[in-house]
Amino acid sequence: AQSVTQLDSHxxxxxxxxxxxxxxxxxxxxxxxxxxxxxxxxxxxxxxxYTSAATLVKGINGFEAEFKKSETSFHLTKPxxxxxxxxxxxxxxxxxxxxxxxxxxQGTELSVKP
Amino acid sequence: NAGVTQTPKxxxxxxxxxxxxxCAQDMNHEYMYWYRQDPGMGLxxxxxxxxEGTTAKGEVPDGxxxxxxxxxxxxxxxxxxxxxxxxxxxxxxxxxxxxxxTFGSGTRLTVV
Numbered sequence: 001a002q003s004v005t006q007l008d009s010h011x012x013x014x015x016x017x018x019x020x021x022x023x024x025x026x027x028x029x030x031x032x033x034x035x036x037x038x039x040x041x042x043x044x045x046x047x048x049x050y051t052s053a054a055t056l057v058k059g060i061n062g063f064e065a066e067f068k069k070s071e072t073s074f075h076l077t078k079p080x081x082x083x084x085x086x087x088x089x090x091x092x093x094x095x096x097x098x099x100x101x102x103x104x105x106q107g108t109e110l111s112v113k114p
Numbered sequence: 115n116a117g118v119t120q121t122p123k124x125x126x127x128x129x130x131x132x133x134x135x136x137c138a139q140d141m142n143h144e145y146m147y148w149y150r151q152d153p154g155m156g157l158x159x160x161x162x163x164x165x166e167g168t169t170a171k172g173e174v175p176d177g178x179x180x181x182x183x184x185x186x187x188x189x190x191x192x193x194x195x196x197x198x199x200x201x202x203x204x205x206x207x208x209x210x211x212x213x214x215x216t217f218g219s220g221t222r223l224t225v226v
Contacts, residue, residue: 009154032211043219044157044204051212090156099145099164100211101172104156 002027004093006105014113019063019078021108023091026072032094033074034102035065039087047089050074061085086112117141120205120218127195127225135190135221137205143216145208146188147172148180150201151220157204163188195225 007022025031035047048059055067065076074091091105121136137146144165149157159172161180169180177199179191188207192199205218 044217046214049214094211096211099147099162099170100208101147101159101162102157102206102215104149104158106154106156 002029002031002093002095002103004033004091004103004105006089006091006108008108009106010109010111012111012113013081015083016080019076019081019085019110021076021089021091021110023074023076023105024072025074025091025093027093029096032096033065033067034092034094035059035063035074035076036090036092036104037087038090038107044090047076081110081112083112083114086110118205118207118216118218120203120221122221123219124222125224127192127223129195129197129225131195132191132193133195133223134192135203135205135223137188137190137207137218139186139188139207139216141207141209141216142185143207143209144185145210146182147206147208147215148178148188148190149204149206150174150199151204152201160190160203197225199223200225 003026005024033050036044048057050057050067058064063078088107118139147162148160151157158174163182166185181189203221206215208215
């Protein structure tokens, strides 16, 4: 079975400091993994995706994530937080059957202090 | 603009009323999905479809029905709304692996 767990429901950082949002996954197959961001009262925006190519994936707005098979992790990082990064972030795994459905983690709310 | 359009964007229902949410996509995608979003629970899959005329249950299908009579449309129905169905509903479509997903902007439904 495939599942995803986000280890922190809320993360608070100061502007200009690094961001780390943690995600562990469980998958019977080589997984496809995504990070989505949702700003308040907005829809979902794709940040980046891993589909078995390079293990270090670069996304939009300076975010990147590293796929570590031995640790079953796919943590999201950014070297320097910006106020506009404040949002909710979702780690997502895709099924290869069942219509390629996405399974979402519970979400991590990122707060950025000035 | 190409994409996924959800109708309506907001709705307030009384307990026991029925309604249909419409999802329309113009990208000729085979796969379509309905999710609900609740605080602290991420998005959970209600129903999905792998092509015109097909539907399948997701994680939380109870109280909902769906239909995919046309490839571009995926309808989500609530026959007898309950307060527990108060949520934000998102529709998504995909051309399948390894392609990505396109999400609609959501429908905020309140059942009183």
